[in-house]
Amino acid sequence: MKTFAQALYYGDLIPWGRGRPQDPEYTPMKHRISDIKIHLQRVLPAGEWELFEELDNLYARSSTIEDIDAFTYGLNMGVLLMMGAMEFKSEHMERKCEDDGF
Numbered sequence: 832m833k834t835f836a837q838a839l840y841y842g843d844l845i846p847w848g849r850g851r852p853q854d855p856e857y858t859p860m861k862h863r864i865s866d867i868k869i870h871l872q873r874v875l876p877a878g879e880w881e882l883f884e885e886l887d888n889l890y891a892r893s894s895t896i897e898d899i900d901a902f903t904y905g906l907n908m909g910v911l912l913m914m915g916a917m918e919f920k921s922e923h924m925e926r927k928c929e930d931d932g933f
Contacts (some may be wrong), residue, residue, distance in 0.1 A: 838844050868887070872880055901911060 833843065835842065835844075871883055875883060
């Protein structure tokens with residue numbers, strides 16, 4: 832079994848590769864989005880459809896940027912939390928050793 836560091840090194844930890852969301856609303860929502868896009872492609876003139884596709888692509892890209900930012904922020908917060916916990920543990924252990932006469 833690989834350690835966390837080994838899994839990270841070998842590329843086994845891929846946050847975006849975790850599969851589809853498990854929220855029960857996800858699949859019906861994706862189907863509805865697909866249905867609406869198919870409908871709009873049929874009824875919109877070609878130029879309007881291209882504009883809609885550009886809007887859809889821009890929205891997807893902006894969502895990706897937001898996801899990356901949220902992931903980065905969350906990871907940084909997690910690391911800072913761990914560092915704070917380690918500092919607390921270290922200070923607590925030093926006081927305990929002093930109290931015990933070490």
